[in-house]
Amino acid sequence: MEQEIPTLGTPIELLRSHGAGVASALLIGIVGWTAAAWTARSVRSFGKRWTHVDVTLVPVLASVSRLAVLTITVMAVLERFGVDTKSLFAVIGAAGLTIGLALKDTLSDVAAGLVLLVLRPFDVGDAVEVDGTSGVVDAIDVFQTKLTSFDGVPIMLPNSKVRSAKIQNFTRAQRRRMDLTIGVSSGADLARAITSLREVLSSEPRVLTEPAPAVDVIELADAKVHLLVRAWTLPADFFATRLELTRHFKERLDAEGIVVPVPQRELHIPLRERRSAPSL
Template sequence: MEQGIATWGTPIELLERHGPGVSSALFIAVVGWTAAAWAARSVRSLGKKWTQVDATLIPLLASVSRLTILTVTTMAVLERFGVDTKSLFAVLGAAGLTVGLALKDTLSDVAAGLVLLVLRPFDVGDAIEVDGTSGVVDAIDVFQTRLTSFDGVPITLPNSKVRSAKIQNFTRAQRRRMDLTIGVSATADIAHAIATLRDVLSSEPRVLPEPAPSVDVVELAEGKVNLLVRAWTLPADFFPARLELTRHFKERLDAEGIVVPIPQRELHIPLREPERRSAPFL
């Protein structure tokens, strides 16, 4: 006991020696903790008013602001206790570099996710195509983007792949153009066929009048003439109108006696005359 008092001093001496530092450290800790909580609440509150920022980004910004203030507070408290924060920063920097190299792909996904959430090339509910993968956006997370394909299959894409790929947003298009190739018999009356297809287009209410739809010869193929039909619709009407027009084209062409040829091959196999056998010599 006496040896401990001789080494550390009496409680009063300890309080006189370390009291101011402990008091200031506690004060800094309380203020920093309070400021961190206030900053997180403020970001969440302002996030409800920032309509241009995706709602998924608000919790992340709140966490980042809170952790930043807590980190600065922790460093200030350690300095009050005489800890060399420069050495601590060096150790943390080396550890961060090691972790960063190990989690390179994950950090790339996080960075790409932040860019997607800020730039917003698409929103939840948009129909998009990313590098050949199509579907409706279900969620945009920090690490990945989740879609549901048009045939109902869930799709998960890493944000880094989405960010670097070509993105087509069908929902944001003001209108979409459909191209349909209709083949008619090479002996058919082309003018009559074109007039028939144009009449079908004019009777479809989902086809926009401007730009005007068009029908013309696009190719002289083997045994048929291909007609290219181009028409514009609203994005929501694209697939229903395309399916309906395809059916109506076939029905009207049949009704008008215009043949839509089916690819076929005719094989002609010549029959060889039976060889005459000479009678055996007697």
């Protein structure tokens, strides 16, 4: 006896039998998508108004909230079509384990990003140096930290590298110390040179008086003496003050007639012996 093959019926019959489920699923999808976008915007707006929330956490919280609403929406839509979401969760879990093993480096970046957001070694806008890379923090994403170098070049560092690297936060420093080494000729009047450099320091308003600046001999080199100038400034004044002090030191020493020797190199070229022309 031949088995009777069930027919799907006409489109009109399908619409009558499943139209309500399709319509409700479509409605749930539209409402869920709109709710996800609204939730993300609300989290961003709330984060801007609430000063207790770090600005680096706001984009992450907005993305997580949007993803959570979309996940609930997808599950609700699948249930309208009769899909067993419990079995689906089991399949997704197994697939997630496989994907997690394959993307362990990426997941490491995600975990490191969460740790950075919680520990907050730096904030957006801070001037930092991460493992020898210097710049201003633009954003801390889920996978990477974005910097802009001091010469305007965008830099992207994986969060896992940032988490394990040495981090220097210049913005959070209360003051910064500069060390300048200035060489004078060995025959120069050291007391006069030191006094001149100290007077330049005292005339610079951006140099802090506490801790007090210092100038003294640090090294005796060939044909010159190295003087160490040590001064403290606020972090925002560090680079500009360093540049101007270097120029003012040179101008003051020149005015005092104190020679600042420049490196010299002697080049000896041996004369080649002349060869006599061969006789015919």
